[in-house]
Amino acid sequence: MGRALGAMASEELEASILPSLLDSADDTVSRVVAGFVWTRFWKLKTDWVDTVLDKGWTPEHQAKFLMLLPFDEEIWPRVSSRLGQAYEGLYWEKVRINPYGPDRDLKFAVEKLLEYGREGAAVRCVARTADDKSRFDESLATRALLAVLDSGRGILELDNYETVELIKHLQESDTTNKDALFRIEWNFLPWLDRFSTGSPVTLERRLASDPAFFVEVVGLVFRSKNTPKEDSPEPDEKKKLLARNAYKLLTEWKHCPGFQDDGAFNTEAFNAWINEARKLTEESGHTAVAQIQMGHVLTCAPSDPDGLWIHHAVAEVLNFRDCADMRSGFTSQLFNNRGVFTFTHGQEERRIASENRQKAEALDARGYTRFATAMREFAEQYERRAEHDETRNPFED
Numbered sequence: 001m002g003r004a005l006g007a008m009a010s011e012e013l014e015a016s017i018l019p020s021l022l023d024s025a026d027d028t029v030s031r032v033v034a035g036f037v038w039t040r041f042w043k044l045k046t047d048w049v050d051t052v053l054d055k056g057w058t059p060e061h062q063a064k065f066l067m068l069l070p071f072d073e074e075i076w077p078r079v080s081s082r083l084g085q086a087y088e089g090l091y092w093e094k095v096r097i098n099p100y101g102p103d104r105d106l107k108f109a110v111e112k113l114l115e116y117g118r119e120g121a122a123v124r125c126v127a128r129t130a131d132d133k134s135r136f137d138e139s140l141a142t143r144a145l146l147a148v149l150d151s152g153r154g155i156l157e158l159d160n161y162e163t164v165e166l167i168k169h170l171q172e173s174d175t176t177n178k179d180a181l182f183r184i185e186w187n188f189l190p191w192l193d194r195f196s197t198g199s200p201v202t203l204e205r206r207l208a209s210d211p212a213f214f215v216e217v218v219g220l221v222f223r224s225k226n227t228p229k230e231d232s233p234e235p236d237e238k239k240k241l242l243a244r245n246a247y248k249l250l251t252e253w254k255h256c257p258g259f260q261d262d263g264a265f266n267t268e269a270f271n272a273w274i275n276e277a278r279k280l281t282e283e284s285g286h287t288a289v290a291q292i293q294m295g296h297v298l299t300c301a302p303s304d305p306d307g308l309w310i311h312h313a314v315a316e317v318l319n320f321r322d323c324a325d326m327r328s329g330f331t332s333q334l335f336n337n338r339g340v341f342t343f344t345h346g347q348e349e350r351r352i353a354s355e356n357r358q359k360a361e362a363l364d365a366r367g368y369t370r371f372a373t374a375m376r377e378f379a380e381q382y383e384r385r386a387e388h389d390e391t392r393n394p395f396e397d
Contacts, residue, residue, distance in 0.1 A: 146180060257273035310359075
């Protein structure tokens with residue numbers, strides 16, 4: 001009805017609708033007015049907008065009228081010039097954003113949304129420009145994401161997929177502020193999982209390059225052996241959230257220490273990281289749990305250039321006499337890496353057992369006897385599972 005009226009309206013009809021019905025609390029009336037304004041705009045364009053705004057309405061009526069127009073760069077300068085700094089907040093604080101549609105420059109809108117406390121809306125707008133190199137502003141994107149975190153507002157407005165894609169664009173840039181990206185990844189960590197298209201690249205690299213950060217993350221999850229259980233206070237909600245994020249980061253960490261950005265494996269960097277991490281976790285009272293976490297990520301280590309299935313530097317560490325927990329973490333992660341599998345009456349288990357026995361023999365041949373023993377025991381687990389599955393009815397409980 002509103003659109004029909006807008007297409008045929010006389011000046012008298014328009015005057016009976018605007019501005020008085022802009023204040024209506026009736027939803028039906030509001031929809032009619034919205035349809036009326038929308039059609040009049042597309043029929044008469046911005047000349048009509050200027051004519052209406054010249055009628056001396058109150059700032060409140062002008063703002064309500066402007067909010068019914070397209071969210072477009074044709075309209076935004078009129079918001080500033082007509083309402084002025086004193087009243088433009090009436091528009092920016094309530095306008096319904098639509099970052100999609102015609103190609104346009106959204107930077108002005110993003111700046112205004114940030115200025116007037118619409119952080120979530122600002123992120124949605126800047127995310128719309130992420131695929132346009134000529135219009136994407138990574139500093140503005142970073143500022144918008146940080147503003148959401150600083151204010152605590154706007155998080156519910158965000159689209160999960162859009163936000164992850166925006167973070168990925170920042171990760172791919174060589175000029176993004178790494179400290180800011182670190183904070184963004186940490187706070188959006190629940191969104192950067194294996195079920196999304198993103199991952200916490202910056203956090204994983206920090207774990208793999210900074211032993212002190214690794215120890216800090218371990219300490220957020222696990223209680224120190226130096227602290228009696230009775231002396232540990234019940235964690236508050238903030239600490240529980242930190243612990244959940246830290247545990248998620250550790251369990252999904254795939255960037256092995258020693259891996260460089262160019263894909264090469266640096267033995268010196270790896271050994272330095274291992275030695276410092278072991279020293280710090282021994283001091284903090286997290287030796288055993290830290291070794292298990294180290295073992296998990298070492299399953300991502302590369303093969304050795306001489307043909308051994310795992311790099312010699314990693315094999316040597318996993319062969320240390322006092323690294324039984326690390327070996328345990330390594331084999332348990334190998335088991336978890338298998339993921340979902342189908343029932344094969346033990347055939348697949350036999351294959352995996354054979355493969356790991358060969359790996360154990362290769363380690364034995366190089367003198368890594370303790371590590372070889374752990375891999376042999378791991379193979380035996382699959383052999384026992386194969387024996388069980390060979391006679392098991394897969395439809396039994």
